[in-house]
Amino acid sequence: MIWTVLLVGAFAGWAVLDGMTQGLGATLRQVGRTPGERRTVLTALGPFLLAGEVWLVAAAGILLAGFHDLERDLLFVAYPLVIALLASWVLRDAGVWLRSRRPGIRWRAFWERVIVAASVGLPLSAGALLGGALVWLPPQPSLTARVVVPVLAALSALAVTRVLGTTFVATRTSGVLRERATRLARRSLPWSAGLLAAAAIAYVVLVPADGPLSAVLPPLVVLAGSGSALVARPALADGRLHRALAAVVVGGVLPVVAAAIALAPAASPAPTLELVLLACVPVLLAAQAWVWWTFRHPVGPRDAVFY
């Protein structure tokens, strides 16, 4: 049980916290129209790049130690997706770290395009991987289910990260950048709600139900997507950005948790390790809370520029 909580917590944490980075990266050149604006957006990202991506490193560590069977099987059937996820992750990071290390319009524009492409590829491959885990382990009898569910999951992940990233940028910037990010977030919200609903409905229709959970989880996904859109859209319009951010974060977490419950990974128990990891969780959460609290304001003259 502890293992499952750790795994789902770490993966859901990555999905929304790094999801913000992915959405920010994918819309970098839409929100920022000049090099200076783009650098401002990257400064808004700042401390949250590392603080977000560590969650997936942690999730992979938990998978390795507590879920050998799941890791082995998932990585076997979804080999190309895992390679795509890794490659886009590497390129996204390289883009953010290297873009501002040299002056010059061409160098910077090149790495910005790398960031955009990789930030689209990352949620697509991660979403497909999660959707694939649901219908490939074991393979569903219907070929349609094996193709449609991962595709819709990938597109949902793309839309959800776009909403998360633009709402995050709106919260962390001011002036024209905030306006553009807010507009993009408002425009993306119906897409994320619609795609989540489509993915959930496809799952219900194409995958035979087993047990009461399959009756509860897909509606939860639909509810999470549309509910968060219904709260976030007016909040964005009124400029209540923290409220909007909270709504889209909840809307991003719930579908991941629902998928994880449906997957019901079986842990291989290692009791000593469980306790050690559990004892460390408060420290880890405190460090994360410290970062998110320190940099909760929109970027201003006191903020350090690095990326």
Added chain:
Amino acid sequence: MPQPITGHPAPHSGTTLTWAPAHLRDHPEPPPVFPWEQGPRPSRGPSVRLVSAVDAARTQFALLAGFHFLFVLVTLGLGPVVAIFQTRWAVTRQEVYERATRFWGQLYLVNYALGIVAGILLELQFGLHFPGLLDVAGEVFGAPLAIETMVAFFLESTLLGLWVFGWHQLNRWVHTVVFWLVVLTGYASAFAVMVANGFLRHPVGFELHDGVAQITDSAALVLNPAAVLSLGHIIGACLLAGAFVVIGVSAWHLRRETGFDELFQRSLRTGVVVGAVGALLAVGFGFSQFSYFTDGEQSGQSPVVGVALGFMILGGFALFLGAFPMLALMVRGALFRLPFRRAVYGFLTAVLPVPFVLAILGWLAREIGRQPWVVVGVLRTSDATSAHSATTVLVSLAVLVGLIATLAVVDWVLLARLARLGPASPTLGAPPLHAREADEPLTFAEVSR
């Protein structure tokens, strides 16, 4: 004392795991997902092709680990140097220490960027290509790696972000402590990785139940000489690498008289002290590792191991012996007043790659020296490798290694450029108004909060 191992067969007892249950001998594969995947799976044994899947998987791992290792050496070696300079800055408030912290800190970060992405690729290699290792030793081998990723690395990276972007926001003492914590958690990461790697080399603290290894003695696993002694050796190697970077770059600037003499003389001095400590640790712990080698391991090894080990030992001795004259030259800054100092500076810059070459040789000796085992005496590498075809593994090798190799070269060129530019205006820790290019006005820099 290492614990006795139950179910530990004598090395070289056979080519298959005759004592393991059937499901481990023949790895159960999930059924194919798409119709076009049906058909006979290629076997994982040596094939008639040019490259077997086992070789491709091992090559991919070796290349990715090699790249990762080169960046880790600088992260762990340069970290203490940055922390020392930042502490001096916090205590004395002198501008030279602030500049030194920002200059070396920026090199540390640009190097860290690639270290982290190479590490991410490595973490999934076990599941992608060596699932047998997880089947047999997943619990034992996974435990230290889970601690590494979930605790040590998680804290290291989270706090590093706080350090970079908290420059003008955190109290200077808190800011200094944050970087020391980054260094500390980095070393904790290295220890956890060495516990995992030490288990492969010298498996202790476990029992085999139905062919699956379970931890019976956590203390023996953690205090494994193959982990602790090797960690000492690795820390020495890292400090040497960090020291050579600091010494080499400082000497370059001193030779060219770029106008930061005080900063680079102080850096060179710190580098020599750190390097001397590193040489002592690397050589001392290096030889102590022979204590856990068994006779069985020495025979039947690839000749590469002997050559790599021999060169590493010779090189290590040379660095160790070189530390004494260098320390002597630091007395009252004698080096900086030598008549032929420019030649010495040139030499110190030229030898910058030496510890990196030696570290790679040492790593090759350790990893190739373990073959044909992935866990010595317990599991053969060929029995742990996944059933992917050689072509599949070669394609992913080309994608991932090609990516990392390209990015590594770009990163090294950038590091060299930043090192040459010197400490006049590092981006790290600059006020926003100074951190921009002429064509890159930062919209937020002028606005008040």
